[in-house]
Amino acid sequence: QVQLVQSGADVKKPGASVEVSCKASGYSFNRESIHWVRQAPGQRPEWLGCINTGNGDTKYSQKFQGRVTMTGDTTATTVYMELRSLTSEDTAVYYCAREWAYDFWSPYLGGLDTIDPFDMWGQGTMVTVSS
């Protein structure tokens, strides 16, 4: 079964770090990048960054640069997201999501273009930061 399964909910104190894992199964792990998105209650999803599972390259949102690290273990087909120096504003559900490339005809290019939405998501991990 093609799926992403995340680690369970966690409660942390301000200033601590949290690591969330995301295990992929049912597809070729090294092909598609995995992104991390968080969503605070009643808010829009917010992108944290992504990891290329093929070569380990990462790209982080400037907002989280220096505070987030994403790593991957190809043997375990698992990616990890660590967020440090937590505050109450980091309380949210954290999702991993697979990027999938689709080709489409672009009138702007006059030919094929590629788009990579998030076609599969983990179930989410609630991270609560509270003293």
Add this chain to the structure above:
Amino acid sequence: DIQMTQSPSSLSASVGDRVTITCRASQTINRHLNWYQQKDGKAPNLLIYAVSNLQTGVPPRFSGSGSGTDFTLTINSLQPEDFATYFCQQSFSTPRTFGQGTKLDIK
């Protein structure tokens, strides 16, 4: 960063109605616009990619249109399972950004 703005923020409708949700990007995103549906307590689910392409398994009552910076999601003949929150998202550049969401509930 590209800002995504949706309207309305909430919408009440009845089963069988046709509804339209709009999404505006702060700059041209060359059709790199996706729509997701999210139900309470669940992860978002991809509905439409590249403005108008239905993800596999999405019923044809969903459709998308638009160009440049202005896009719409239309749901024809609303079904009970369609009552949810809908987000647009641009995948033209990082950071990937989402609209604030449109909550569709039963009138």
